[in-house]
Amino acid sequence: MSESGARPRVFSGIQPSGDLHLGTYLGALRQWVEHQHERENVFCVVDLHAITVPEAIDPKGLKAKSREVAALYFASGIDPDANLVFVQSHVREHAELTWLLNCTTPLGWLHRMTQFKAKSDARESVSTGLLDYPVLQAADILLYDTDLVPVGEDQVQHVELTRDIAQRFNHLFGEVFTLPDATVPPSGARVMGFDDPDAKMSKSVAQERDRHAVNLLDDESVIKKTVMSAVTDSGREFRFEHAGAGVRNLLGVLRSLTGESYEALADRYEGRGYGDLKKDVLEAILETVRPIRERYEAYAADPAELDAILARNADRAREHAARTLKRAQDALGVGA
Ligand code: ATP
Ligand code: LTN
Numbered sequence: 001m002s003e004s005g006a007r008p009r010v011f012s013g014i015q016p017s018g019d020l021h022l023g024t025y026l027g028a029l030r031q032w033v034e035h036q037h038e039r040e041n042v043f044c045v046v047d048l049h050a051i052t053v054p055e056a057i058d059p060k061g062l063k064a065k066s067r068e069v070a071a072l073y074f075a076s077g078i079d080p081d082a083n084l085v086f087v088q089s090h091v092r093e094h095a096e097l098t099w100l101l102n103c104t105t106p107l108g109w110l111h112r113m114t115q116f117k118a119k120s121d122a123r124e125s126v127s128t129g130l131l132d133y134p135v136l137q138a139a140d141i142l143l144y145d146t147d148l149v150p151v152g153e154d155q156v157q158h159v160e161l162t163r164d165i166a167q168r169f170n171h172l173f174g175e176v177f178t179l180p181d182a183t184v185p186p187s188g189a190r191v192m193g194f195d196d197p198d199a200k201m202s203k204s205v206a207q208e209r210d211r212h213a214v215n216l217l218d219d220e221s222v223i224k225k226t227v228m229s230a231v232t233d234s235g236r237e238f239r240f241e242h243a244g245a246g247v248r249n250l251l252g253v254l255r256s257l258t259g260e261s262y263e264a265l266a267d268r269y270e271g272r273g274y275g276d277l278k279k280d281v282l283e284a285i286l287e288t289v290r291p292i293r294e295r296y297e298a299y300a301a302d303p304a305e306l307d308a309i310l311a312r313n314a315d316r317a318r319e320h321a322a323r324t325l326k327r328a329q330d331a332l333g334v335g336a
Pocket of ligand 2: 011012013014015046049136137140141149150151155158
């Protein structure tokens with residue numbers, strides 16, 4: 001449990017590597033918001049993770065993107081007075097603990113990460129940072145004595161690796177780190193691409209393909225085109241277990257947005273066409289993103305205020321991070 005003993009401590013983050021989409025909202029942001037007042041939360045914009053791929057390195061654009069992602073955290077309902085929200089690179093301790101953990105983590109563990117395999121297979125040349133990415137993620141989590149890490153399904157392996165890294169360190173050098181657990185939402189943990197329901201909806205793919213994702217800041221006309229052109233088969237099956245991947249994805253999104261069960265949805269659409277399902281998915285998405293977009297505009301209109309909030313929070317985060325880093329340094333015999 002966290003230092004206070006009362007509320008579990010939470011850490012999670014999203015990379016400023018593109019536009020936040022429905023998958024990021026349902027898999028991560030919404031569960032952060034739902035439980036924010038029961039927990040002590042640290043929500044980070046993980047820009048050091050973003051630069052593990054060269055296309056994210058953009059001196060002017062990346063800082064703006066980090067601000068945009070922070071504003072979207074608040075616009076999605078994260079209360080700025082009740083949570084710590086900051087940009088990862090503003091707290092140097094993240095990079096520094098990563099080095100210490102690099103030196104105590106077996107290289108073979110990193111080669112087993114499925115996300116590294118997927119991302120590196122798609123590239124001719126890969127940075128050292130891309131392989132080391134899960135160690136930076138472990139540093140993020142461990143610096144704040146985190147109990148819970150709310151993420152989508154694709155990140156569970158990284159959180160399990162974080163536990164292994166912490167356990168090994170504690171075993172070899174003394175009890176320094178709290179062991180975290182991943183939490184995955186009951187629905188929406190894996191939203192698939194609307195243009196390719198066999199692959200996870202992803203920010204990077206969305207940059208290349210127009211109809212892949214619904215982005216939280218897309219215009220309504222764009223969202224309409226994306227949802228109405230979602231790939232389905234030509235059948236009429238609405239029972240989740242029997243439907244094709246595209247229809248299962250639409251049913252999953254609708255269930256996640258409305259809270260209705262798959263049985264209720266199958267009954268409702270029986271004898272109807274997939275066009276009706278798409279219209280309802282569209283309506284549910286628009287109702288969700290409209291208020292987010294409105295609140296986002298308010299934050300975007302005052303970048304100086306946003307920067308001030310992020311700077312204050314980074315100062316507070318640094319205090320906690322520095323204490324943990326000191327414990328790790330002392331355990332290894334480095335540092336002043
Ligand atoms: P990239 O394509 O740049 O790797 P991404 O779209 O996968 O990005 P991340 O920043 O890696 O997004 O993920 C942020 C959070 O959102 C993580 O907790 C992740 O598990 C969750 N998430 C991302 N995509 C989805 C998805 N399609 N369905 C459910 N959760 C998702
Ligand atoms: N790797 C994660 C982003 C991330 C993260 C974290 C999530 C970086 N550090 C710590 C949870 C906890 C991703 O790509 N979604």
